[in-house]
Amino acid sequence: MLATLDAQGIPEMAVLIAPRMTDDTTVAGGEEQDVAGNTFRNLRRNPRGTLLVLDPVMDPRARDGVRLQVEFLGAEEDGKELGELSRWLESFAPGRKIVRRLIFKVLSAENFRPRADGPVLLQ
Numbered sequence: 231m232l233a234t235l236d237a238q239g240i241p242e243m244a245v246l247i248a249p250r251m252t253d254d255t256t257v258a259g260g261e262e263q264d265v266a267g268n269t270f271r272n273l274r275r276n277p278r279g280t281l282l283v284l285d286p287v288m289d290p291r292a293r294d295g296v297r298l299q300v301e302f303l304g305a306e307e308d309g310k311e312l313g314e315l316s317r318w319l320e321s322f323a324p325g326r327k328i329v330r331r332l333i334f335k336v337l338s339a340e341n342f343r344p345r346a347d348g349p350v351l352l353q
Contacts, residue, residue: 232259232332233280234272244269247328248315249283255336257281257298260315260328261305270305270330277302281334282342297342300334307331 232246247260261269273279279302284295306312312331319326 231282232269233282234269235276235279236268236272237275242268242272246281246332247319249281251336252333256303256333257300257336258311258331258333260312260319261330261332262319263327263329270332273302273332278337279334284342293343295342296339298334298339299337301337303333303335305330305332 232244234242234244236242245262247262249257249259252258279300281298281300282295283298284293307330309331312328315331316328319328
C-alpha cells in the first residue's frame with residue numbers, strides 16, 4: 231500500500247503492484263489503470279510517501295513487512311520492466327492493467343508487524 235497526500239493534505243492510499251527493490255536505494259512498482267491519475271498527480275505535487283510492503287508468504291496471518299519512507303523519482307509508461315509487470319498481473323488477473331511503473335528512492339526503512347492491539351515496529 232502506498233500512502234500519498236492530495237492537494238488538501240488529505241492522505242490517500244493506493245495499491246502499488248509488485249513493489250521490488252531495483253538496487254540498494256530504489257524501489258519500483260506498478261500503478262493500476264483503475265487508480266492511475268490520483269497517485270501520480272499526488273506524487274508530482276509532493277514526492278514524499280509511505281510504502282507498506284507486507285509479506286503474506288512467511289505467515290499469511292501475521293502480515294509482517296516493512297514500512298518505507300520514499301521519495302518519488304519518476305515513472306515509466308513503457309519499457310521491458312513495465313511489460314513484464316503487466317504480463318505477470320494479466321496471468322492471474324485478466325483485464326487488470328498496469329499503466330505506469332513508479333520509481334522511488336528509499337529514504338528510510340523499518341520492520342513492521344501488526345498485532346491485535348495495534349501495529350508494532352520490530353526491534
